[in-house]
Amino acid sequence: MTATETYKVGARSGVGVSSQRPDAVPKATGEFSFSSDLSSHNMLWGKTLRSPHPSARIRNIDYSEALAISGVHAILTASDVPGKNLFGLEHPDQPVLADDIVRYAGEPIALVAAEHPEIAADAISRIHVDFEVLNPLVDAESAVTADPIHPEGNVIRHLVIDYGDPTSSGDVTVEGTYEVGMQDQAFMGTESGMAVPSPDGSVDLYISTQWLHSDQNQIIEALNLPEDMVRLTLAGVGGAFGGREDVSMHVHLCMLALHTGRPVKMIYDRNESFLGHVHRHPAKIWYRHHANKDGLLVKVEGKIILDGGAYASTTSAVLANACCFSTGPYKVDNAQIEGWGVRTNNPPCGAMRGFGNVQTCFAIEAQMDKIASALDIDPVELRLKNALEPGDQIITGQKITGAAPVKEVISSLADHPMPEPAINDLLARPGGTGRTTDQKHVKRGVGFAVSIKNLMFAEGFDDSSEALCEVNDGSVAIHTACVEVGQGFVTLVHQIAEEVLGVSDITVIPADTSIGSAGSTSASRQTWMSGGAVLKACEAVVVNLIEQIAEEEGVKYENLDGALVSEDGTKTIPIAEALRGRSFQEKVVHRHAPTFPLDEKGQGNAHVSFAFAAHRAVVDVDQELGLVRVVEIATSQDVGRILNPIQAVGQIEGGITQGLGLAVLEELVMKNGVIQNANFTDYLLPTALDTPPIEIASLIEEPEPGAPFGAKGIGEPPTISSTPAVVAAIRDATGLDLRRVPVRPEDIALE
Amino acid sequence: MIMEVLIASSAEEICELLGQDNSRQLLAGGTDFMVEVNYRHRSPSSVIAIDRVPELRNWHHDGDSVVIGSCVTYREIERGPLATLVPALAQAARTVGSPQIRNAGTIGGNIGTASPAGDMIPVLSALGAEVSLRSSEGKREISLDDLIVGVKQTSLGQGEFIESVRVPVLESPQEFLKVGSRSAMVISVTSLALITYPKTQSVGIGLGAVNPRPTRARQAEEFIKDFLNWESMQVDPSGLDHFKELVSEASRPIDDHRSIAAYRRHSIGVLAQRALTRIFSERSPSV
Structure with missing residues (x-):
């Protein structure tokens, strides 16, 4: 089955339909207005001076020459930050502009506003910074004991999970050390935005982001302004994947606009974009797995080091995910896990699709294959034997109370037919257009991997989303601060309102900070959180409608599947009809079930819900040259319920492609703290030729209790186990160990 | 400005x-x-x-x-x-x-x-x-x-x-092969062109991305001459290993963010052998 076969594409009536995105065609034709298209009368252009050094002391900044350039209106440095010169997503530890010390190559030091971007760039090149260059700390392992590079120390978080009996042991043990390179979100639309000052000293910021209110909270602290003086409106987002969760140019734009009294716009070029947002944490992971001879897991021991780079960002939460799910979607009674999220002079790392689970899943799945091989058990069978089931506990002691169709996900994928043998086409082989590989050089391999991902924020975070439903004579307007980054909330709003109210005339009001926070578009959470808020707001309208009619007619109605039915069953009015001529305004705040912090043994009900996915990769490998061609990736995924099939498939295809990227292509190559390939020439994203057919074996629809319509988040799981599946397939073809991603040609050819 | x-x-x-x-x-x-x-x-x-x-x-x-x-x-x-x-x-x-x-x-x-x-x-x-x-x-x-x-x-x-x-212009078969990590749209890690010249019964081998300036693998070109049969378009496979080595030796590659010298040296030899054996089938001339 593929999801699109089951549902009618393009129809628009409630949930479960492949409702087409209103921005689909404009994005394909280039007419969509992205944040980079913003413009305003009298606008200036902003530009950022960044440190070329990963570690240095700033002795002096001389910008007199730059300021003298005609057309330059402002040059601002750390001393111009009106409020606290600190920001941070989880807690403020990062300067808005570096003061005396720079801690990573790319750290902002000074800002320019000028009449033209070229003048701004010219000014930047004439700001003279006198650096005392220091030795950077770039090794994550030594950071734990090295001299602190930040007043808060080098260990951002140390987390221990002590579960079950540490003395337990199994018949076999397998051990391995694994490494994950630094992946980047590499969204197509670089950071861009515009700040517009008002005469009263307030400012409006139009920005592409993932979380308007978190941005606002950080900006007001830095600007020393009250909340109502800094208003944010979402501008067209060109992809996010976690890389827009942190503040980038936000405070800078506001500072320049308030200082010059003119609108200021910034667009990062591709190089600056790579310097201007956080990346996926590079990881070093050691595991020892203990299993019985029948293949059941007995104990997992693990040590996980995540390189957080110079500032904290979300390192603490990423580490929690890496540790909490460090045994994968498998049942195990004993686990000893120790994790460190450390600070180095590497670029800051934070949120990226899969958020901590990606790193450990790569290592866990390699270990599972090692156990299978040690015991001569089929890898799929081994996973089925150990698969979590509803009611099982994960290693934090939390019981899985919702849907956990792990076995269904695994077996439906295992049953899916394999792809055809290779076709005789030079371009379809490893090496592609390079014409390197003849059929006789190709070996085929198959790999299988399974993953778990927690949905929504964790560890006691007060996670909420607010929605407003306004009805005016049969027209509906919905307002939330939920950011559309491409995930498809834009159609879900329509679909949910239509489902509840039966109305098709629905307006989605642009996301801004005039309504309460929707939380971040991340953690696979917006369908549940903001979708849930929209659902509740629409339902509140219906409740009021019923009350109003009861008052008017003296008859009590009940809502039955979109129609109001009178108590005695004699009268039925469709809700849409009943809404005509009436006005309602319902604002609700939606929260998921509370979560709790982890205790000193890493125990606690820290998570809301879990989603599972399995991936099977088929690859062709040219072992002599180390070249890999992924032939097919098939998947089954636990989705709760599909609200928009075509978008579900879109998320899965995109996520798998990103996972493939990490497996064989995507890495920011570091040299002594400096990124060597901050461009699309050498940061290699998969092209159409690298992206294989993606087969959806099964989407398991087992409704999740507590989730609106039973729907689980879909966005992250495809990225998590696709990577280990591809690497397992390469191991299968070559017999190599391959402990690091991305797998490079030399890792295969020179082994 | x-x-x-x-x-x-x-x-x-x-x-x-x-x-x-x-x-x-x-x-x-x-x-x-x-x-x-x-x-x-x-x-x-x-x-x-x-x-x-x-x-x-x-x-x-x-x-x-x-x-x-x-x-x-x-x-x-x-x-x-x-x-x-x-x-x-x-x-x-x-x-x-x-x-x-x-x-x-x-x-x-x-x-x-x-x-x-x-x-x-x-x-x-x-x-x-x-x-x-x-x-x-x-x-x-x-x-x-x-x-x-x-x-x-x-x-x-x-x-x-x-x-x-x-x-x-083309006299007889020619080959260009290029190694990059991606299937398309990628800067060369190594590349190689092999041109056959039937009149002089010789081959020209150009190496890419392994030297600061254009480089012909002259020794390899010279060495392989004796192993080629231009009538049957066959190559004596006993010469291939040394041919490959000579091509690798003609390279002076570097380590950079795209690859490492050792891989470049290895792959340029492999490309040479593959280019040659696509044009000249591997068979002993005596058979």
């Missing part, structure tokens, strides 16, 4: 404009040039756009060779009659960037940029290409191998520009 852009309409005019001021920079497809301008690595005050000059945009057949104007694009080389006349050049052109880049980028630009990873370079080198240079002083011809003198360095004189490049 101000950049003057002069649009030349003839080769004569380019000579004149350069004659007036030889610091003027030439813009053809702009696929390297504009990136450098945008990143401020290059800030020319005067630019001559040469991509509309008819004689530079054309190619013609001239006896046993073709003369390709310097502003002929990868796209034009990749398909159509040129692809039949010089297939290895077409195979190399196909590996350059994206379709948009190939529509804009030119063979003259690839030569003038003189990057060790330039995809045209190993093919032109193996073909023994002669480059026509022109200036207000006149014209001269120089071999590609002599024109490119180092990493991004040429022996172009002041006021001199690349007018065309002359290569022999």
Whole structure:
């Protein structure tokens, strides 16, 4: 089955339909207005001076020459930050502009506003910074004991999970050390935005982001302004994947606009974009797995080091995910896990699709294959034997109370037919257009991997989303601060309102900070959180409608599947009809079930819900040259319920492609703290030729209790186990160990 | 800050404009040039756009060779009659960037940029290409191998520009192979062109991305001669290992963010063997 076969594409009536995105065609034709298209009368252009050094002391900044350039209106440095010169997503530890010390190559030091971007760039090149260059700390392992590079120390978080009996042991043990390179979100639309000052000293910021209110909270602290003086409106987002969760140019734009009294716009070029947002944490992971001879897991021991780079960002939460799910979607009674999220002079790392689970899943799945091989058990069978089931506990002691169709996900994928043998086409082989590989050089391999991902924020975070439903004579307007980054909330709003109210005339009001926070578009959470808020707001309208009619007619109605039915069953009015001529305004705040912090043994009900996915990769490998061609990736995924099939498939295809990227292509190559390939020439994203057919074996629809319509988040799981599946397939073809991603040609050819 | 852009309409005019001021920079497809301008690595005050000059945009057949104007694009080389006349050049052109880049980028630009990873370079080198240079002083011809003198360095004189490049037309099979981590749109990690010359019963092997300047694997070319049978188009496999070694030894690769020297040295040898055995089947001549 593929999801699109089951549902009618393009129809628009409630949930479960492949409702087409209103921005689909404009994005394909280039007419969509992205944040980079913003413009305003009298606008200036902003530009950022960044440190070329990963570690240095700033002795002096001389910008007199730059300021003298005609057309330059402002040059601002750390001393111009009106409020606290600190920001941070989880807690403020990062300067808005570096003061005396720079801690990573790319750290902002000074800002320019000028009449033209070229003048701004010219000014930047004439700001003279006198650096005392220091030795950077770039090794994550030594950071734990090295001299602190930040007043808060080098260990951002140390987390221990002590579960079950540490003395337990199994018949076999397998051990391995694994490494994950630094992946980047590499969204197509670089950071861009515009700040517009008002005469009263307030400012409006139009920005592409993932979380308007978190941005606002950080900006007001830095600007020393009250909340109502800094208003944010979402501008067209060109992809996010976690890389827009942190503040980038936000405070800078506001500072320049308030200082010059003119609108200021910034667009990062591709190089600056790579310097201007956080990346996926590079990881070093050691595991020892203990299993019985029948293949059941007995104990997992693990040590996980995540390189957080110079500032904290979300390192603490990423580490929690890496540790909490460090045994994968498998049942195990004993686990000893120790994790460190450390600070180095590497670029800051934070949120990226899969958020901590990606790193450990790569290592866990390699270990599972090692156990299978040690015991001569089929890898799929081994996973089925150990698969979590509803009611099982994960290693934090939390019981899985919702849907956990792990076995269904695994077996439906295992049953899916394999792809055809290779076709005789030079371009379809490893090496592609390079014409390197003849059929006789190709070996085929198959790999299988399974993953778990927690949905929504964790560890006691007060996670909420607010929605407003306004009805005016049969027209509906919905307002939330939920950011559309491409995930498809834009159609879900329509679909949910239509489902509840039966109305098709629905307006989605642009996301801004005039309504309460929707939380971040991340953690696979917006369908549940903001979708849930929209659902509740629409339902509140219906409740009021019923009350109003009861008052008017003296008859009590009940809502039955979109129609109001009178108590005695004699009268039925469709809700849409009943809404005509009436006005309602319902604002609700939606929260998921509370979560709790982890205790000193890493125990606690820290998570809301879990989603599972399995991936099977088929690859062709040219072992002599180390070249890999992924032939097919098939998947089954636990989705709760599909609200928009075509978008579900879109998320899965995109996520798998990103996972493939990490497996064989995507890495920011570091040299002594400096990124060597901050461009699309050498940061290699998969092209159409690298992206294989993606087969959806099964989407398991087992409704999740507590989730609106039973729907689980879909966005992250495809990225998590696709990577280990591809690497397992390469191991299968070559017999190599391959402990690091991305797998490079030399890792295969020179082994 | 101000950049003057002069649009030349003839080769004569380019000579004149350069004659007036030889610091003027030439813009053809702009696929390297504009990136450098945008990143401020290059800030020319005067630019001559040469991509509309008819004689530079054309190619013609001239006896046993073709003369390709310097502003002929990868796209034009990749398909159509040129692809039949010089297939290895077409195979190399196909590996350059994206379709948009190939529509804009030119063979003259690839030569003038003189990057060790330039995809045209190993093919032109193996073909023994002669480059026509022109200036207000006149014209001269120089071999590609002599024109490119180092990493991004040429022996172009002041006021001199690349007018065309002359290569022999196909006599018998040719091969271009390139290693990159990605299936398309990737800078070369290593590349290799192998051209067969049946009249002299020899092969030309050009190496890409493993030396600072164009390099022929001369020793390997010489060595393998004795193992080739030009009637049956077969190669004696006993020579292949040493042939591969000689090709690897002709490379002086570096470690960088794209790969490591050890892999480049290894893969260039593998590419040579594969190119050769695609053209000459592996069989002992005595059989």
